[in-house]
Amino acid sequence: MPAFVRIALILAIATIAASLSANAQRFGPDQGIYCDIGKINGIDVYCPKPKLNGGWPAPFLFDKPGISVEGKVGLLEDDFRPGPFVANVSFYLVILYALERSWIRVRRRRT
Numbered sequence: 255m256p257a258f259v260r261i262a263l264i265l266a267i268a269t270i271a272a273s274l275s276a277n278a279q280r281f282g283p284d285q286g287i288y289c290d291i292g293k294i295n296g297i298d299v300y301c302p303k304p305k306l307n308g309g310w311p312a313p314f315l316f317d318k319p320g321i322s323v324e325g326k327v328g329l330l331e332d333d334f335r336p337g338p339f340v341a342n343v344s345f346y347l348v349i350l351y352a353l354e355r356s357w358i359r360v361r362r363r364r365t
Contacts (some may be wrong), residue, residue, distance in 0.1 A: 271346040284304065285304060286304075288319045312345075
């Protein structure tokens with residue numbers, strides 16, 4: 255298999271793995287306004303809570319309170335951050351490339 259085809263395949267698998275990592279969801283550290291308590295002495299008072307986010311190792315999908323379904327992250331309705339997504343793809347790309355190189359080295363030793 256030509257090298258560019260192997261690299262393209264590894265990149266595609268890394269992108270899929272990064273996309274599927276959105277299922278790894280946790281709360282925080284970003285805060286979102288989920289309710290409005292009201293006004294006290296003419297000042298608006300809100301109750302911030304940690305936002306749900308998805309992605310591993312770096313979260314790239316963040317819940318938008320008041321716009322999307324609370325407690326669920328989705329690509330179309332929530333805040334997508336491309337920087338952490340590219341970092342996740344790079345993370346999986348390095349791991350997959352190292353595994354591929356190790357596999358090639360093991361195969362060469364056996365022959």
